[in-house]
Amino acid sequence: MEHKKVRKLTYLAIMIALDVVLSPIFRIEGMAPMSSVINVLAGALMGPLYATGMAFICGIIRMILLGVPPLALTGAVFGAFLAGLFYRMTSSIYGSIAGEVIGTGIIGSLLSYPVMILFTGTSNQLYWLLYTPRFLGAAVLGSVAAGLIWKKAQHLSIFRQMKTLFD
Incomplete structure (x- = not known):
């Protein structure tokens, strides 16, 4: 039993490390598509609880180490949760992709507006125009990249192990 918990935490740590390291490397200004890649994969492999925890921890780490604003949380957490939830509901990577696009691209972007008003102290009406296209685009x-990775990685034993471990 303890062995299973240790393996889950190890896989969680690996996903956190991948997100924290890859997100700033493959970043487009104002967009973090690698975070979406990891959210989709984590949601499908680990489920909504672990994926949400992963996204939250990654957001905190990026805020502390990289000086990223609170958008690191509003963007990723909802996408990770819905990616895991939709995967569990559909048993399909397309469900995870849909959850990420809805959670990060729509919900996360809309919630970023009030968060940035609190963070900056200004109520710039252009925040709506900035966040939604960027979050949705990322x-x-x-998500498309994650879908391609998922299709190619199905034969890897680590993917099969993670799927069965978190089921």
Whole structure:
């Protein structure tokens, strides 16, 4: 039993490390498509609880180490949760992709507006125009990449192990 918990935490740590390291490397200004890649994969492999925890921890780490604003949380957490939830409901990577696009691209972007008003102290009406296209674009790009990775990685034993471990 303890062995199973240790393996889950190890896989969680690996996903966190991948997200934290890859997101700033493959970043487009104002967009983090690698975060969406990891959200989709984590949601499908680990489920909504672990994926949400992963996204939250990654957001906190990026905020502390990289000086990223609170958008790191509003963008990723909802996408990771819905990616895991939709995967569990559909048993399909397309469900995870849809969850990420809805959660990050739409919900996350809309919730970023009030968060940035609190963070900056200004109520710039252009925040709506800035966040939704960027979040949606990053979520779509990252989700498509995750779908391609998923299709190619199905034969890898680590993918099969993670899927069975978190079921």
